[in-house]
Amino acid sequence: MNTKYRDLIDQTYYFPQEEFKLEENGLHFHNIDLMNLVEKYGAPLKFTYLPKISENINRAKKWFQDAIEKHDYPGRYNYCYCTKSSHFEHVLNEALKNNIHIETSSAFDINIVEKLKASGKINDDTYVICNGFKRDQYIANISRLLNEGHKNCIPIIDNYEEIDLLGENIEEDFEVGIRIASEEEPKFEFYTSRLGIGYKDIVPFYNQKIKNNDRVNLRMLHFFINTGIRDTAYYWNELNKCLKVYINLKKICPSLDSLNIGGGFPIKNSLAFEYDYAYMVDEIINQITLACAEADVDVPHIFTEFGSFTVGESGGAIYEILYQKQQNDREKWNMINSSFITTLPDTWAISKKFVMLAVNRWNDEYERVLLGGLTCDSDDYYNSEQNTNAIYLPKYKRDKPLYIGFFNTGAYQETIGGFGGLQHCLIPQPKHVLIDKDENGNLTTELFSEQQNVEEMLNILGYGSGN
Known part of the structure; x- marks a missing residue:
């Protein structure tokens, strides 16, 4: 019986796909080793893969150029x-x-x-x-x-x-x-x-x-x-x-x-x-x-x-599953170490769907879960209404950290979420990393912004030094 998470993905979708593939260390996105990214920067983490922006622009230009030539x-x-x-x-x-x-x-x-x-x-x-x-x-x-x-x-x-x-x-x-x-x-x-x-x-x-x-x-x-x-x-x-x-x-x-x-x-x-x-x-x-x-x-x-076509598929977010809450006979809540409302606000506001996959532990057995954010707001969740299908992830194990990724999140989420400002329940915004290629085609990473800290929040609220 095929009970591994990788078997589930293989049976449900055509996989691997152009931007996704599986290596020993876990999921790769545009050849980015996501577990290496987590090990270097931690989670929660936002990232932007800049070359995807140019790729999509030039795809669209070619489609229009081909049609213009075809129809003279x-x-x-x-x-x-x-x-x-x-x-x-x-x-x-x-x-x-x-x-x-x-x-x-x-x-x-x-x-x-x-x-x-x-x-x-x-x-x-x-x-x-x-x-x-x-x-x-x-x-x-x-x-x-x-x-x-x-x-x-x-x-x-x-x-x-x-x-x-x-x-x-x-x-x-x-x-x-x-x-x-x-x-x-x-x-x-x-x-x-x-x-x-x-x-x-x-x-x-x-x-x-x-x-x-x-x-x-x-x-x-x-x-x-x-x-x-x-x-x-x-x-x-x-x-x-x-x-x-x-x-x-x-x-x-x-x-x-x-x-x-x-x-x-x-x-x-x-x-x-x-x-x-x-x-x-x-x-x-x-x-x-x-x-x-x-x-x-x-x-x-x-x-x-x-807009979204230009920049949307360049973005991603990685979270760690902190804990699992068994609330009743049917519902298992995997709690992420951030908030959907603040970091992926479209999932909350308009039930927008993003590609969601486990980053690691693909060889483990899977289970059906709901995903919950850290805020005390009952709307801070991601479930099958937002996801195209029910959410299945590798089984939660306290001694085996599980990381999950949301992909193609590059449009609107930072501005709607209030980048650099107040966040719901004062949950800090994550680090943000820029990923590019050098002149030899090798991937490079640069920290664009640190995770928001308490001093930044307190200054916005008026609790800064001298007050």
Whole structure:
């Protein structure tokens, strides 16, 4: 009878996989010996494998280039990174090695853009696509960037007042985009996105606010689906409505030449994950080509805004199982030495799924468990609702430490979790390690941040020295 944890994984999934393999010392992720990482830095531990960022960017570029060549598509493709997914400098530094552009969401994003320009990592040819609801500070920062000569900064109009607010602050002519307020899926509590301008209102808005405004040119139509680019009737229906708006606008607005299909690609959330990225890109290019040919208008240049897809699969978290609590006949709670709410907040807030595997002890027998965090909050757990399947791990043994890993956690978790700030129940945030490759292709590690200590917490709370 196959009762080992490795037998369970072999029977349930195709394993090993491209990024996962098993060696004598335990699980390897992108050839990173995770037990060596634990032995060097301890657990709990967050890490970022930087080369994965460049790999995913170039995968997407190739899918679009292949589709453009196949359909003889005359437009250009521009890859933008959504900084809100992870604002860290090490992430931007890696992403910007690949000749990409940037999408921003709020005022301080522009300050990051200015830092990147000052260091020579971007230049005036880099597109800065400014999304989000814009008021005083964001308007001022966008205007400053444009006034200082960054003509490829394109504010995406989110509401009826932003054209006037921008015009009051920008000194010369400028270009804008308009965001479509897409209709949400039926399961949502609301029908229409709060972001952007409704389908039926976009052409009247253009005629009223832009057409006769000598200082403003409409350059881009922005199409965003909250649930991302997926092969569903809902997605293709919304894309078709978007293309109708583009065609109607293009016929009366010659300056419109770009379509931004925001709402990114999904990332791997289990070992059973399947998604045909190349097919989706090919079909998007095909649909745009057919619609524009039928209407006899020029096809647009394509922009995408990939945040989670860019950085998500670069991240991971490792925890140690501290203790097992047998709460009743059926439920065994494995307690991790950290908190899900603070270190992987999406597991708590939106029941997001991540790849979860044991790091060591794959030759031991397995058992079904629930995972609990250290806080006193009853919602601090990870179970089969968050995981794609029931959670099985090597059997808990007090004298044999067990480590578990969560993978593809690189997007949003640090910012939503409040990196460097207060943590729920004052559970400290873990160490964070950056993993890269040197010029010879050898893996290197660098400690980015230490585990949060009590002095940092007390200072934030006002209990610092002198108080």
